Amino acid sequence: MHSCKQIHAIFERFLTGELLPSDKEILDQHLPSCVDCQSLMEIHDELMRIDGRVADPSPEASWAMRSSVLSQISQSANGGRNLRLNRKVSPFVPSFAAAAVLVLGVFLGSWFSQPDSVDDQLLNAITRQASIERSLEDSWEAPLFFSNVAVRDWNDTRVSLGFDVCRSVDLTTGMNSPVASDILTHAILNSDSMGGRMRAMEIAALSTDDRLTQALVVALQQDPDQTMRITALNALARKGDNEQIQLALLGALRDDDSVQVRLLALEFLVNQSQGLDTLETIIREGSEASNPAVFQRVRELKTDLSSEAFL
Amino acid sequence: MLLSDDALVDEIHSGSTLAFGVLMKRYEKLVYRIAYDHAKNPDCAMDISQNVFLKAHKNLSAYSGSGVFKAWLMRIAYNESVSWFRQQRNERVTDELTPTNTPVLRAVQVDEVARQEYQDIILSELKKLSSRQRLAVSLRYFEDFSLREIATVLNSSEGAVKSILFRSLEKLRNTTTFQRRRNYAQL
Numbered sequence: 368m369h370s371c372k373q374i375h376a377i378f379e380r381f382l383t384g385e386l387l388p389s390d391k392e393i394l395d396q397h398l399p400s401c402v403d404c405q406s407l408m409e410i411h412d413e414l415m416r417i418d419g420r421v422a423d424p425s426p427e428a429s430w431a432m433r434s435s436v437l438s439q440i441s442q443s444a445n446g447g448r449n450l451r452l453n454r455k456v457s458p459f460v461p462s463f464a465a466a467a468v469l470v471l472g473v474f475l476g477s478w479f480s481q482p483d484s485v486d487d488q489l490l491n492a493i494t495r496q497a498s499i500e501r502s503l504e505d506s507w508e509a510p511l512f513f514s515n516v517a518v519r520d521w522n523d524t525r526v527s528l529g530f531d532v533c534r535s536v537d538l539t540t541g542m543n544s545p546v547a548s549d550i551l552t553h554a555i556l557n558s559d560s561m562g563g564r565m566r567a568m569e570i571a572a573l574s575t576d577d578r579l580t581q582a583l584v585v586a587l588q589q590d591p592d593q594t595m596r597i598t599a600l601n602a603l604a605r606k607g608d609n610e611q612i613q614l615a616l617l618g619a620l621r622d623d624d625s626v627q628v629r630l631l632a633l634e635f636l637v638n639q640s641q642g643l644d645t646l647e648t649i650i651r652e653g654s655e656a657s658n659p660a661v662f663q664r665v666r667e668l669k670t671d672l673s674s675e676a677f678l
Numbered sequence: 679m680l681l682s683d684d685a686l687v688d689e690i691h692s693g694s695t696l697a698f699g700v701l702m703k704r705y706e707k708l709v710y711r712i713a714y715d716h717a718k719n720p721d722c723a724m725d726i727s728q729n730v731f732l733k734a735h736k737n738l739s740a741y742s743g744s745g746v747f748k749a750w751l752m753r754i755a756y757n758e759s760v761s762w763f764r765q766q767r768n769e770r771v772t773d774e775l776t777p778t779n780t781p782v783l784r785a786v787q788v789d790e791v792a793r794q795e796y797q798d799i800i801l802s803e804l805k806k807l808s809s810r811q812r813l814a815v816s817l818r819y820f821e822d823f824s825l826r827e828i829a830t831v832l833n834s835s836e837g838a839v840k841s842i843l844f845r846s847l848e849k850l851r852n853t854t855t856f857q858r859r860r861n862y863a864q865l
Contacts, residue, residue: 379843
């Protein structure tokens with residue numbers, strides 16, 4: 368018969384899921400006769416059942432925290448002041464953000480009732496907002512001004528934006544202006560509006576702004592909706608074949624859950640003259656579930672190539 | 679499908695603030711929970727979380743990039759929380775359970791009052807463990823961390839973590855058995 372002390376080593380392995388086959392037999396023999404070890408096992412079982420996590424923070428508080436961090440990082444990167452560690456301020460940040468939204472809401476409300484010079488007022492409002500809140504990178508949940516904006520039309524000198532579906536207004540600003548880049552980045556990553564994301568991705572395909580390319584890459588990698596990832600993939604493929612885009616396409620070929628996205632990535636990469644053998648190796652590293660269909664397509668492409676060479 | 683932590687870290691090194699935003703979003707709840715465990719107050723936990731992310735960004739060059747970003751970040755969270763706790767020790771607020779910070783129990787299929795009571799006792803005794811023991815148990819049982827990740831967070835060997843977990847369970851067993859007996863005697 369083993370003593371409790373001998374059992375402890377086995378129990379430590381049990382707690383971390385490293386139990387050996389011989390350990391199980393020893394435990395089975397020991398437990399029925401030892402109340403202490405039974406209680407230990409009982410605690411382990413209960414802990415496995417309990418969800419001891421505390422309630423999550425509110426989305427507003429999280430958003431305010433992230434905005435504050437990103438804003439401090441941006442300022443620091445731009446040669447501004449050093450990062451400031453917070454001790455007392457943040458309880459007020461959510462209420463400050465809410466107040467900012469309220470003020471903007473009041474401003475927009477009064478503005479909508481005055482049809483004259485709306486373009487200027489809107490442009491001013493957006494410019495002011497963009498200069499205050501430089502955290503549009505964090506656009507998934509940003510419950511601010513830009514959430515109501517949809518991009519309707521865009522060219523080198525003009526931006527057409529829609530508000531709350533039924534209102535629209537034209538702005539005069541270039542596609543590569545910082546404000547335009549902010550709005551489009553936000554729209555590409557804005558989880559609230561699928562239509563807005565799709566339109567923004569199509570427009571971003573025409574821009575040369577690196578930040579928009581980066582936003583498209585993030586959308587391709589992270590957007591939960593397959594249609595959106597396909598739109599991002601198409602937009603990136605239209606932008607050309609620089610290294611960042613190629614890496615994103617290779618990542619989609621290897622890792623995307625959707626066979627459709629992987630097949631599309633494969634087509635684009637083949638068009639960009641990537642070797643089929645290399646692509647086959649990359650596919651092999653990816654998710655097993657989608658591999659057969661993608662391999663089948665590689666085989667077809669290889670057959671096409673060899674017939675072409677024969678002809 | 680998610681971009682790996684290390685790939686995002688590479689993006690940050692290339693100057694992408696966006697990538698850091700993604701990492702923050704990915705781990706903010708975990709960081710918050712560790713902070714809350716020490717601060718016992720949502721606002722203070724959020725303050726600590728903010729400091730954790732600022733420190734992580736500032737010291738990102740020290741991260742080795744070997745696939746343990748989550749554990750590396752949690753180590754900063756733990757150190758920052760402990761340091762906050764030490765600073766606040768003298769004016770520490772009482773640890774009260776309010777509706778917002780009461781631990782949420784998973785839905786129990788059968789109505790087992792005794793089990794609920796037992797789980798409440800375990801959770802209450804868990805708070806009395808040392809900070810390291812509490813963290814090890816929380817990460818192992820509530821956050822599904824691997825042994826290696828817990829070792830990185832605690833800056834210990836995997837063997838030491840096994841030992842910490844075992845001692846924590848022993849303590850919980852001893853105190854909860856006592857509590858249950860006392861409750862039983864009061865009936």
